[in-house]
Amino acid sequence: MLKKIDAAARLIGRYSSLFQCPVCGLAMEMNENRTLLCRNRHGFDTAKPGYISLLTRAVKSDYGKTMFEARNLVCRSGFFQPLIERIGQTILTNISGGGLEPITVLDAGCGEGSQLAQLAEVWKRETPTGFLGAGLDLSKEGVAIAAREYAGFIWCVGDLARSPFRDQSFDVILNVLSASNYGEFSRLLSKDGMLIKVIPGSEHLRQLRHVLYDRSPRQAYSNEKTRALFMRHFDMLDERQIRYDVTLQKELLEPLVRMTPLSWGARDEQLQQALQLAIREITADFTVLVGRAKVQ
Numbered sequence: 001m002l003k004k005i006d007a008a009a010r011l012i013g014r015y016s017s018l019f020q021c022p023v024c025g026l027a028m029e030m031n032e033n034r035t036l037l038c039r040n041r042h043g044f045d046t047a048k049p050g051y052i053s054l055l056t057r058a059v060k061s062d063y064g065k066t067m068f069e070a071r072n073l074v075c076r077s078g079f080f081q082p083l084i085e086r087i088g089q090t091i092l093t094n095i096s097g098g099g100l101e102p103i104t105v106l107d108a109g110c111g112e113g114s115q116l117a118q119l120a121e122v123w124k125r126e127t128p129t130g131f132l133g134a135g136l137d138l139s140k141e142g143v144a145i146a147a148r149e150y151a152g153f154i155w156c157v158g159d160l161a162r163s164p165f166r167d168q169s170f171d172v173i174l175n176v177l178s179a180s181n182y183g184e185f186s187r188l189l190s191k192d193g194m195l196i197k198v199i200p201g202s203e204h205l206r207q208l209r210h211v212l213y214d215r216s217p218r219q220a221y222s223n224e225k226t227r228a229l230f231m232r233h234f235d236m237l238d239e240r241q242i243r244y245d246v247t248l249q250k251e252l253l254e255p256l257v258r259m260t261p262l263s264w265g266a267r268d269e270q271l272q273q274a275l276q277l278a279i280r281e282i283t284a285d286f287t288v289l290v291g292r293a294k295v296q
């Protein structure tokens with residue numbers, strides 16, 4: 001079997017036309033030493049676990065390995081499945097498929113990669129059109145888990161603000177519970193490309209919220225701001241809320257608490273308190289914004 005590093009280098013090499021040098025913006029090619037190289041000789045090595053780092057400077061990520069491992073467990077349990085199904089249907093409805101070329105999907109802020117991998121599964125079930133998925137995240141810890149768990153995707157450590165991809169490279173950009181860069185999204189999307197942004201709704205994880213977070217109108221306010229910013233850059237094609245309850249197996253409570261942004265600012269005693277809760281059902285609540293870039 002092909003080693004992970006070789007499989008990754010081969011896949012990136014095959015689709016090297018998606019990339020541009022994050023230093024100088026020139027086109028890139030994969031060489032025989034598994035280095036992605038531009039003509040100005042800026043080079044980026046494929047890493048052993050099967051990803052490529054295209055960071056041009058040291059960037060500190062706020063999220064550690066523990067958080068991403070927890071998130072991976074929760075994702076694998078199917079927690080996000082109804083959301084992913086919905087996203088899959090949205091893409092199928094809005095993208096004219098059936099061509100010979102695979103649809104190209106960038107997960108901007110892919111973390112540990114589960115959502116892109118699960119979306120690819122939905123896609124394969126529904127259509128014979130190929131699916132080329134690339135995941136980009138600032139966190140090496142997250143991307144390393146993605147490469148370990150999910151083969152057949154392009155996994156990149158990189159900065160969304162200087163993303164290492166060429167103009168109009170992607171049919172779909174997925175941006176789930178993660179920071180946006182609308183300038184880059186507009187640049188990276190193909191002519192009829194589509195941005196799918198997921199933000200947490202007011203009921204999201206409400207069973208944990210009252211322990212971990214003060215009840216405050218902050219969330220609603222920040223969603224309004226996010227929505228306004230989205231609409232400044234993108235024409236809204238669709239906007240919908242997805243809310244469902246998940247029966248929580250006991251052993252998933254801890255990873256769920258550990259992976260959630262709600263807990264990052266929580267005090268230790270609040271975390272302990274949350275872990276003591278006998279939560280059987282947990283609410284997932286998302287708003288999905290779908291847009292096309294405004295014509296400049």
Ligand SMILES: [Zn+2]
Pocket residue numbers: 021022023024025026038039040041042
């Ligand atoms: Zn360069």
